[in-house]
Amino acid sequence: MDKIFEVIRASRKALLSLVENLTTEQMNKIPTGFSNNLAWQIGHLVVSQQVLCYKLSNNDFVIDPSLIDKYRNGSKPESFISSEEIAQIKEYLLSTIDQLEQDLAEQKFNNYTPYTISTYKGYRLEKIEDAIKFIVSHDGLHYGCSLMMKKFV
Known part of the structure; x- marks a missing residue:
C-alpha cells in the first residue's frame, strides 16, 4: 500500500501545483460546458x-x-466558494491522506460496508483497500478534468 499512497500524494501535489497561482475568482469560474469549477474539483x-x-x-x-x-458525488457549486474554504480544502487534500494512512495502520477500517460505485458501472468496493486503490483512479480522472478547466479560467 505504500506505493499507492505515494501515487495519491503525487497526484494531489500535482493538482495543488496546477492551481497554486489562481485567484479565488478563477477557482470559482465554471467554464462553458462544465457543471463545476476547480475549487469543487x-x-x-x-x-x-x-x-x-x-x-x-x-x-x-x-x-x-x-x-x-x-x-459529494452529484453535487455542483451552488454559491461562491470563499478563499478561506478553498484554503481549507487544499490543506485537506494532503492531510486527509496522511490521516488515512495512519488510520489504516491502526486498523480502523475493519468494519467496511461493500459499495458499488457509480464512476465505473458495476465496480464494487469490498474492503478498505479497494477504496484506497479506487482513489488513485478517481483522483486521476479529476486531475484530467482540472487540466482542461484551467485552460478556460
Whole structure:
C-alpha cells in the first residue's frame, strides 16, 4: 500500500501545483460546458475519500462534515466558494491522506460496508483497500478534468 499512497500524494501535489497561482475568482469560474469549477474539483476529491473510506467503515469524518453535501458525488457549486474554504480544502487534500494512512495502520477500517460505485458501472468496493486503490483512479480522472478547466479560467 505504500506505493499507492505515494501515487495519491503525487497526484494531489500535482493538482495543488496546477492551481497554486489562481485567484479565488478563477477557482470559482465554471467554464462553458462544465457543471463545476476547480475549487469543487478539489473539494470533491477530499469528500469522496472521506465517504468511501470513513463513512463506509462507520468512522467519523476527519474533515468538517458541512463540506460533505457541498462536494459529494452529484453535487455542483451552488454559491461562491470563499478563499478561506478553498484554503481549507487544499490543506485537506494532503492531510486527509496522511490521516488515512495512519488510520489504516491502526486498523480502523475493519468494519467496511461493500459499495458499488457509480464512476465505473458495476465496480464494487469490498474492503478498505479497494477504496484506497479506487482513489488513485478517481483522483486521476479529476486531475484530467482540472487540466482542461484551467485552460478556460
